């Protein structure tokens with residue numbers, strides 16, 4: 001196995017905040033000693049509610065912010081000892097983007113490449129290929145301010161990739177985009193990884209984004225990593241799927257619950273009015289077995305399988321809903 005492309009141990013950031021008026025200064029422990037291991041070519045979603053510590057972690061890993069403690073290597077370079085090599089090997093796409101509305105898209109790309117010492121002609125060729133790969137053919141001469149939100153975000157990503165970094169950090173890339181542009185952006189991010197084998201580290205507070213895009217997730221809350229794994233693994237860790245059976249009455253539901261237990265074995269079961277809720281490891285395979293076993297002996301008016309969401313994962317891990325935090 002090759003060495004991880006990002007490895008952080010006990011990474012920590014404490015902000016000192018000046019008190020207002022006569023208030024004494026206080027400290028905010030934004031990131032409390034996180035361990036992060038990321039392999040080359042992964043798309044890793046860094047999921048957490050607002051204020052969880054995502055941007056702070058990302059700014060430390062991209063050398064924009066000095067850690068208060070801990071160590072990290074990025075692409076084999078030590079964050080503290082060799083920040084210049086770290087910077088050269090990464091692309092960073094900030095939440096707000098970096099393009100100037102009055103600048104021409106192609107010139108922005110070439111100027112960005114020049115910062116890395118890339119020849120103008122090479123930069124132009126590379127920029128055009130990148131724009132084409134991101135479905136942005138034809139915007140080379142356009143002023144950045146005239147592009148749609150989705151086009152502008154894809155141009156930001158092209159800016160982050162122009163020097164062919166092995167890792168790109170994307171901070172909340174789809175904030176402010178409509179659902180269709182978001183899904184489209186995810187396709188493009190996946191394509192970047194597939195075409196250029198780029199490792200993608202993406203912060204998000206959107207569960208659907210983390211779920212749809214990431215190979216693996218790190219869930220952060222109050223500056224601590226509270227979960228890691230694939231979306232499937234995390235969902236499985238909260239106890240499985242729910243099979244919902246609607247019966248004809250509360251009495252019938254109790255009888256149905258007993259019959260279900262006899263067929264499927266002992267699983268957590270709740271009866272709520274005329275609904276029976278069973279928690280099983282794999283709802284999709286349990287349901288046909290259950291219905292076959294029940295036959296016509298019970299009146300079942302409706303069935304549903306509810307798979308856990310990342311919100312259920314967050315709720316189980318923190319006792320709070322990610323959705324509440326978003327609101």
Ligand SMILES: Nc1ncnc2c1ncn2[C@@H]1O[C@H](COP(=O)(O)OP(=O)(O)OP(=O)(O)O)[C@@H](O)[C@H]1O
Pocket residue numbers: 015016017028029030048049050051052053054055056057205
């Ligand atoms: N410069 C700063 N000075 C003081 N406190 C800060 C500073 N930057 C961030 N914080 C605090 O640190 C904590 C983590 O903030 P951070 O921006 O890393 O969270 P986040 O998960 O990226 O949130 P968001 O999704 O809103 O960007 C929050 O409590 C925030 O208020």
